[in-house]
Amino acid sequence: MLKIIGRRLLVSLPLVLIVSMLSFFLVLLTHGDPAVVILGMNHTPAEYEAVREKLGLNEPALTRYEHWLEDLGRGDLGVSIFNSEPVLKILKGRSGVTFSLIIVTTIFSSFVGIGLGIASAVRRGLLARIVDVTSLLGMALPNFWVALVLIAIFSVSLRFLPAIGYVQPGTSLSGWLKSLVLPVIVLSAPAIGIIGQQTRSSMLEVLDSPYIRTLRAGGLGRSSIIYRHALRNAAISIITIVGLTFVSLLSGTVIAETVFALPGLGGLAVQATSQHDLPVIQGLVLYFTVIVIIVNLIVDVVYAWLNPRIRIS
Amino acid sequence: MNKHSPTPVNPNANKVTTGTENAGMQNWSLGRVLLHKPLALICGGFLLLVILGAIFAPLVAPYPPNALDLQNALSGPTAHHLLGSDELGRDVLSRLLYGGRRVFPGVLEGVLTALILAVPIGILAGYFGGILDRLVGAITDALLSIPTIILVLVVIAIFPKNSHAAMITFGTLVSPGLIRIIRGETLPLKDADFVSAARVTGVSDLQIMIRHILPGVIRIVIVQGSFIAASALGYMVALGYLGLIASSGEAEWGQMVASAGALLNRQPWLLVPSGGLIGLIVLAFTLFGNALRDASAETIAATPGPVSRGSSPLERTAQPQGFSPGPSNKLLSLINLSVAFSSRSRDILAVDNISFDVNPSEIVGLVGESGAGKSITSLAILRLLPNAARIVNGQIMFDGRNITGMNDSEFDRLRGSSFGLVSQEPGTSLDPAFTVGSQLGELVHLHDGVNRKGSRSRCLDLLNQVRIRKPEQLLTMYPHEISGGMAQRVAIAMALAGRPKLLIADEPTSALDVTVQKEILALLRQLQLETKMSVLIVTHNFGAVADLCDRVIVLYAGQIFEEANVFELFDRPLNPYTKGLLLANPSNAQPGQPLPIIPGRIPSIGSWPTNCRFAERCPYAADECLAGPIPLLALESERKSRCIRVDDLRKEGIL
Numbered sequence: 001m002l003k004i005i006g007r008r009l010l011v012s013l014p015l016v017l018i019v020s021m022l023s024f025f026l027v028l029l030t031h032g033d034p035a036v037v038i039l040g041m042n043h044t045p046a047e048y049e050a051v052r053e054k055l056g057l058n059e060p061a062l063t064r065y066e067h068w069l070e071d072l073g074r075g076d077l078g079v080s081i082f083n084s085e086p087v088l089k090i091l092k093g094r095s096g097v098t099f100s101l102i103i104v105t106t107i108f109s110s111f112v113g114i115g116l117g118i119a120s121a122v123r124r125g126l127l128a129r130i131v132d133v134t135s136l137l138g139m140a141l142p143n144f145w146v147a148l149v150l151i152a153i154f155s156v157s158l159r160f161l162p163a164i165g166y167v168q169p170g171t172s173l174s175g176w177l178k179s180l181v182l183p184v185i186v187l188s189a190p191a192i193g194i195i196g197q198q199t200r201s202s203m204l205e206v207l208d209s210p211y212i213r214t215l216r217a218g219g220l221g222r223s224s225i226i227y228r229h230a231l232r233n234a235a236i237s238i239i240t241i242v243g244l245t246f247v248s249l250l251s252g253t254v255i256a257e258t259v260f261a262l263p264g265l266g267g268l269a270v271q272a273t274s275q276h277d278l279p280v281i282q283g284l285v286l287y288f289t290v291i292v293i294i295v296n297l298i299v300d301v302v303y304a305w306l307n308p309r310i311r312i313s
Numbered sequence: 314m315n316k317h318s319p320t321p322v323n324p325n326a327n328k329v330t331t332g333t334e335n336a337g338m339q340n341w342s343l344g345r346v347l348l349h350k351p352l353a354l355i356c357g358g359f360l361l362l363v364i365l366g367a368i369f370a371p372l373v374a375p376y377p378p379n380a381l382d383l384q385n386a387l388s389g390p391t392a393h394h395l396l397g398s399d400e401l402g403r404d405v406l407s408r409l410l411y412g413g414r415r416v417f418p419g420v421l422e423g424v425l426t427a428l429i430l431a432v433p434i435g436i437l438a439g440y441f442g443g444i445l446d447r448l449v450g451a452i453t454d455a456l457l458s459i460p461t462i463i464l465v466l467v468v469i470a471i472f473p474k475n476s477h478a479a480m481i482t483f484g485t486l487v488s489p490g491l492i493r494i495i496r497g498e499t500l501p502l503k504d505a506d507f508v509s510a511a512r513v514t515g516v517s518d519l520q521i522m523i524r525h526i527l528p529g530v531i532r533i534v535i536v537q538g539s540f541i542a543a544s545a546l547g548y549m550v551a552l553g554y555l556g557l558i559a560s561s562g563e564a565e566w567g568q569m570v571a572s573a574g575a576l577l578n579r580q581p582w583l584l585v586p587s588g589g590l591i592g593l594i595v596l597a598f599t600l601f602g603n604a605l606r607d608a609s610a611e612t613i614a615a616t617p618g619p620v621s622r623g624s625s626p627l628e629r630t631a632q633p634q635g636f637s638p639g640p641s642n643k644l645l646s647l648i649n650l651s652v653a654f655s656s657r658s659r660d661i662l663a664v665d666n667i668s669f670d671v672n673p674s675e676i677v678g679l680v681g682e683s684g685a686g687k688s689i690t691s692l693a694i695l696r697l698l699p700n701a702a703r704i705v706n707g708q709i710m711f712d713g714r715n716i717t718g719m720n721d722s723e724f725d726r727l728r729g730s731s732f733g734l735v736s737q738e739p740g741t742s743l744d745p746a747f748t749v750g751s752q753l754g755e756l757v758h759l760h761d762g763v764n765r766k767g768s769r770s771r772c773l774d775l776l777n778q779v780r781i782r783k784p785e786q787l788l789t790m791y792p793h794e795i796s797g798g799m800a801q802r803v804a805i806a807m808a809l810a811g812r813p814k815l816l817i818a819d820e821p822t823s824a825l826d827v828t829v830q831k832e833i834l835a836l837l838r839q840l841q842l843e844t845k846m847s848v849l850i851v852t853h854n855f856g857a858v859a860d861l862c863d864r865v866i867v868l869y870a871g872q873i874f875e876e877a878n879v880f881e882l883f884d885r886p887l888n889p890y891t892k893g894l895l896l897a898n899p900s901n902a903q904p905g906q907p908l909p910i911i912p913g914r915i916p917s918i919g920s921w922p923t924n925c926r927f928a929e930r931c932p933y934a935a936d937e938c939l940a941g942p943i944p945l946l947a948l949e950s951e952r953k954s955r956c957i958r959v960d961d962l963r964k965e966g967i968l
Binding site: 144208274 | 451454455458459460461462463464466467469470471473543547550551554555556557567570571573574577578581584587588591592593595596599600695697699700725726728729730732733734736737738741742743744745746747752755756759760791792793804807808810811817
């Protein structure tokens with residue numbers, strides 16, 4: 001098990017390096033000059049030079065990358081061009097919202113998706129149709145549009161839930177939950193469909209396998225067959241999809257946090273993109289990549305734990 | 314490469330790897346799919362319409378995209394503005410048409426980028442394998458760990474409002490998933506006969522890839538391309554909505570949704586046309602891809618030929634007497650059993666009107682070539698038929714009870730305690746996620762209701778019974794840690810856990826080495842002597858039959874062709890098919906002589922002739938064999954044979 005984790009991490013390190021390099025040098029390609037962004041249009045050449053010097057913009061690219069990596073090693077991701085706050089601090093401040101959103105959505109959509117998937121594998125017919133339609137609609141309807149429709153129904157018409165904004169769980173737990181309901185529904189819709197479909201097809205495949213036949217012929221009842229044996233084996237591929245869902249939710253938050261005005265990482269990404277705040281974007285790229293790597297690692301560990309063939313060898 | 318595919322594709326789409334499926338792929342054509350799949354036609358037509366609408370927007374749109382009509386602002390659908398108008402009275406329909414001119418080029422850029430990267434790289438990696446393949450695998454793995462959206466945002470931050478840069482980045486980042494799929498699709502093609510043949514005749518690798526591999530992967534490329542288009546469209550409108558590639562007020566779909574969102578309180582209708590159109594287009598791309606994918610799967614699975622229903626009334630009357638529900642000293646009786654696979658349009662018989670008995674403590678062999686219906690018959694007894702198959706006629710009596718009429722929960726109680734199953738592949742017949750002790754213990758607990766300690770001792774007894782030397786050690790092992798022969802012993806122990814009266818062994822030795830085969834057969838014989846259970850053994854191995862069986866039933870194309878006591882059958886087969894099988898048995902081979910195989914092939918399910926089903930392979934077939942269905946004739950000493958010429962052939966000294 002430790003070997004699996006070790007190998008994964010070993011493969012991940014160059015990936016982080018490549019991504020950091022990619023984002024760093026992509027940024028160098030920019031036509032926009034950060035110094036101009038900071039100073040605005042009215043500035044003297046001397047001021048301009050001073051800013052460039054301060055930002056280290058006059059050094060060769062490779063040296064700048066080295067400095068940047070050194071800073072990175074110390075946990076220094078630079079400062080936002082927009083408001084001069086340290087990037088790491090901004091990222092930390094924004095993480096809570098995004099993680100609340102993604103974790104709650106993953107748990108919710110896994111429960112509903114796996115439940116629907118099992119039920120539709122065992123019963124087929126109508127339920128299977130429901131899973132298919134949910135998955136198709138969840139994928140087809142743009143999530144920002146679904147969000148607006150939900151706001152129109154639940155916030156504007158029924159006044160059940162807040163349309164936008166975020167409440168810290170420390171401030172009010174019910175307020176926190178309420179502020180998450182609509183974003184979670186928006187993000188869950190496609191996730192439930194994908195997890196549901198994967199669960200159904202894996203369950204059907206496993207239920208059709210010779211070992212299930214052996215166990216059924218041996219007299220095991222439905223519940224043991226479905227929940228103990230079939231689900232346990234199907235879980236191996238379901239967990240992969242759940243991990244993917246988690247990763248794709250990182251992208252989903254970009255939209256959801258913008259529509260619902262949640263102060264998270266996704267909203268930050270959009271804001272930084274339109275403000276041309278490159279240090280923040282670089283930080284986000286690295287941060288997201290690290291999150292993806294960690295999630296993949298967790299998936300691998302769970303995968304190995306579920307699969308004795310890997311666990312033992 | 315990696316043990317799991319991180320692309321969320323339908324797992325069925327990845328399964329197209331075997332030789333038979335490639336055969337289906339050869340006659341796949343886009344045109345035919347469109348004809349046979351109305352949904353694909355509708356989706357394709359709709360997409361074409363929307364794209365043409367965008368191209369010819371200046372001609373077909375009722376208004377210019379920014380023409381103001383302040384009197385009719387926020388009007389909702391009217392005769393003037395079919396899809397309503399926005400806050401400045403601009404016509405929504407016209408703006409949607411013009412908006413397509415922004416969105417579709419972006420979609421095209423994304424899809425083309427992905428295809429241009431993925432098709433050559435995927436084919437090269439799959440075709441050449443080796444270091445190239447591993448390198449590509451590592452790079453695709455790495456790229457798949459980067460969240461697409463964030464890199465697209467980086468690119469937009471660098472090239473503000475540049476949708477081209479954004480979509481080319483998108484295409485690049487989705488290409489790894491496609492590369493994997495194309496690589497997977499190339500692998501079996503590379504080893505296909507026609508490719509090997511081309512290689513032998515000196516066709517260059519490049520030409521092989523272009524002429525033979527590319528046409529083979531084009532299907533999956535179109536399917537995946539339409540999924541990528543759906544997702545590219547989603548990206549375009551999302552970026553538009555966020556104002557990252559379009560400015561507010563522009564006739565761009567995402568922006569139209571955004572402004573509709575801002576006007577939610579005043580005119581909620583505005584959300585309908587914009588979001589609806591986006592949803593419909595994404596849906597159309599997705600369903601189009603699904604339909605193409607399913608269509609190729611169906612051409613692969615299609616079964617030719619009309620249904621031949623051999624069970625005509627004539628034949629039934631010709632059945633010899635003694636097939637009525639028999640006296641209760643039979644343990645198992647199949648009475649006129651027919652099993653069919655149902656497809657959407659029709660039923661295809663796989664087992665045709667079979668009747669036979671198994672007596673207590675008797676070992677009966679069910680023999681025949683693959684496709685004769687042996688396994689289906691045995692699974693029908695256990696009510697473990699594949700989903701598409703069902704019993705369409707007949708009864709199964711067990712221990713004097715009609716088990717075909719039982720409901721599922723009643724039937725469940727018979728499993729394990731009345732009959733047990735040993736199946737073909739020991740490697741896959743044990744649950745890979747649980748230890749031997751765990752799964753065997755579960756069955757023991759179920760049947761004996763004993764506690765943990767009692768369960769353990771019974772497990773050890775069972776493993777001793779199947780002659781496993783170190784049973785304690787085995788209990789903690791997983792199925793993948795034990796050999797095939799060992800696994801088959803465990804599978805037998807599991808079948809014995811409920812002390813069944815009838816053990817059904819479906820090709821219990823076919824997947825094993827010859828020496829292990831002998832051990833397993835010996836084990837079955839000993840177990841039968843010890844427990845006095847009946848055994849129904851399904852096999853195509855006459856050695857196993859001679860070793861074990863008391864009586865033999867020979868199946869061919871869903872029908873019983875001969876039934877006889879094992880000594881009499883080997884001594885003197887009374888059916889040309891049985892005779893052919895016995896002659897073709899390798900253990901009867903004469904040194905220096907070619908093995909006399911039966912020419913031709915068993916007719917496949919769904920294409921059985923109405924006359925003698927063996928006639929076209931039978932060296933003794935005469936006109937009368939082709940005249941109609943052949944009855945199963947009762948002969949001396951309780952023998953039966955389905956050969957209309959049996960008397961002639963005996964006179965001629967052939968049988």
